[in-house]
Amino acid sequence: MAKRTLIKGGAIISVDPEIGELRTGDVLIEGDSIVEVSAAITAEDCEVLDAAGMVVMPGLVDSHRHFWQTGTRADSIDQVFWDLVASQWPKVAAHYRPEDVYATVLAGAADALSAGITTVLDWCHVVNTPAHAEENVRALREIGIRSRFLYGASMARKLHEFDGDVESEDSWAHARELYRREFEGTGGLLTFGLAIQGPDVTTMEITEADCAAARALGVPFAVHVGAPEGPEPMLSIKRMAEAGLLGPDVNFAHCCNSTDEELRLLAEAGGTATACPTLDMAFGMGTPATGRMRDAGLRPAVGVDSVIASSGDMFEELRLGLLYERLRRAQAIFATGVDVKNVEELAFTTREALESGTINSAHAMWLGDQVGSLTPGKKADIILLRADDLNLAPLSDMVGAVVCGANSGNVDTVFVGGKIVKRNGKLVGIDVERINRLLVEARDRMYAYDGYPGMRPPLAGTGR
Numbered sequence: 001m002a003k004r005t006l007i008k009g010g011a012i013i014s015v016d017p018e019i020g021e022l023r024t025g026d027v028l029i030e031g032d033s034i035v036e037v038s039a040a041i042t043a044e045d046c047e048v049l050d051a052a053g054m055v056v057m058p059g060l061v062d063s064h065r066h067f068w069q070t071g072t073r074a075d076s077i078d079q080v081f082w083d084l085v086a087s088q089w090p091k092v093a094a095h096y097r098p099e100d101v102y103a104t105v106l107a108g109a110a111d112a113l114s115a116g117i118t119t120v121l122d123w124c125h126v127v128n129t130p131a132h133a134e135e136n137v138r139a140l141r142e143i144g145i146r147s148r149f150l151y152g153a154s155m156a157r158k159l160h161e162f163d164g165d166v167e168s169e170d171s172w173a174h175a176r177e178l179y180r181r182e183f184e185g186t187g188g189l190l191t192f193g194l195a196i197q198g199p200d201v202t203t204m205e206i207t208e209a210d211c212a213a214a215r216a217l218g219v220p221f222a223v224h225v226g227a228p229e230g231p232e233p234m235l236s237i238k239r240m241a242e243a244g245l246l247g248p249d250v251n252f253a254h255c256c257n258s259t260d261e262e263l264r265l266l267a268e269a270g271g272t273a274t275a276c277p278t279l280d281m282a283f284g285m286g287t288p289a290t291g292r293m294r295d296a297g298l299r300p301a302v303g304v305d306s307v308i309a310s311s312g313d314m315f316e317e318l319r320l321g322l323l324y325e326r327l328r329r330a331q332a333i334f335a336t337g338v339d340v341k342n343v344e345e346l347a348f349t350t351r352e353a354l355e356s357g358t359i360n361s362a363h364a365m366w367l368g369d370q371v372g373s374l375t376p377g378k379k380a381d382i383i384l385l386r387a388d389d390l391n392l393a394p395l396s397d398m399v400g401a402v403v404c405g406a407n408s409g410n411v412d413t414v415f416v417g418g419k420i421v422k423r424n425g426k427l428v429g430i431d432v433e434r435i436n437r438l439l440v441e442a443r444d445r446m447y448a449y450d451g452y453p454g455m456r457p458p459l460a461g462t463g464r
């Protein structure tokens with residue numbers, strides 16, 4: 001029999017509509033899966049983990065992230081989106097070496113696991129050479145996070161060259177080879193997809209070719225939409241709808257400036273959408289679309305996007321997705337001269353916020369049948385939060401306390417596929433000292449280039 005672990009006596013937030021919350025309950029894990037969630041489980045031959053004083057909930061799911069940008073953490077917090085396009089992508093990204101991708105993905109994934117994020121859609125758009133993609137995958141596999149790796153373009157090479165630059169038929173040749181060698185039919189923690197550039201930054205001709213490439217390979221794909229724009233909306237989702245390119249295999253990230261009609265078209269096609277509340281607001285991208293997604297019939301999902309301008313704490317994304325939607329609705333009511341009378345008018349609830357970073361994000365990255373809730377049969381991706389930490393106590397409304405107050409510092413224990421990767425607040429089996437050393441080496445290489453005018457700190461030894 002596979003190893004069994006009984007998580008006993010925790011306050012359970014299952015995010016499973018059938019199970020709901022249990023003030024005190026148990027979760028039984030067998031091998032890599034959850035086999036039972038109930039108020040009291042009696043089981044023989046299992047290791048018992050005492051969860052008294054803990055919240056037990058599904059691991060957080062980040063459905064939009066670029067781990068490779070961990071090396072330039074916080075560099076863009078005082079920039080807007082187009083600064084990034086003008087500086088970081090063509091300058092820093094252009095100088096990323098494969099070993100920099102390895103180091104930064106390793107560091108990003110370790111940070112995510114420590115923050116209770118057990119599943120990540122990792123969008124790699126620094127594929128300057130095939131080796132960059134290979135090193136990204138190697139780091140994900142080594143760290144042991146559940147991830148859908150999205151093979152993207154190189155922002156450094158392609159973004160400014162799209163005018164008339166119809167990619168050759170071979171532009172996905174290495175993606176196909178990597179998929180077949182490392183992912184297809186292997187099961188396990190890593191899955192695959194393509195990150196295509198889409199109509200916001202390239203032509204419809206290239207977009208059609210990229211969609212066809214993903215579908216020929218039988219993998220899902222994602223598109224960035226909703227960058228800040230001029231007076232005319234880009235209507236990228238609508239243009240893709242008109243070209244017959246939408247489907248359940250497409251995810252759109254941000255969608256800040258996508259119209260309600262576009263979000264409805266996406267919902268009707270069975271596609272998914274992910275807001276990145278912190279980045280959307282920090283970068284002047286626009287307004288987080290969590291509530292508009294929900295109103296259009298989508299299941300709003302959230303993601304961190306990148307620590308270049310956000311903390312990497314998914315609890316913050318849950319909170320900001322909710323708060324922005326409450327603000328938007330309140331302002332609409334105030335604009336009519338009427339007062340807000342009850343919270344129903346503000347609509348977006350803490351439960352919806354929690355779902356956005358768990359079950360909805362899992363659905364958005366095509367893993368909804370595997371993770372995102374504590375449901376028997378799903379993978380045992382589970383986190384324990386210290387409920388007696390002062391920012392969560394006395395845990396009256398369990399979901400409310402987590403959405404309103406939790407942060408990644410409350411994460412005590414993390415399971416990925418039944419395996420403990422964090423216990424008593426410390427990562428297990430992950431050499432943080434080595435990761436930090438590799439990250440600093442990568443950072444120093446990146447900042448050594450003269451072309452980058454960003455907020456380069458004066459680093460010891462570089463004289464800068």
Ligand SMILES: [Zn+2]
Binds near residue numbers: 064066123224253305
């Ligand atoms: Zn992104």
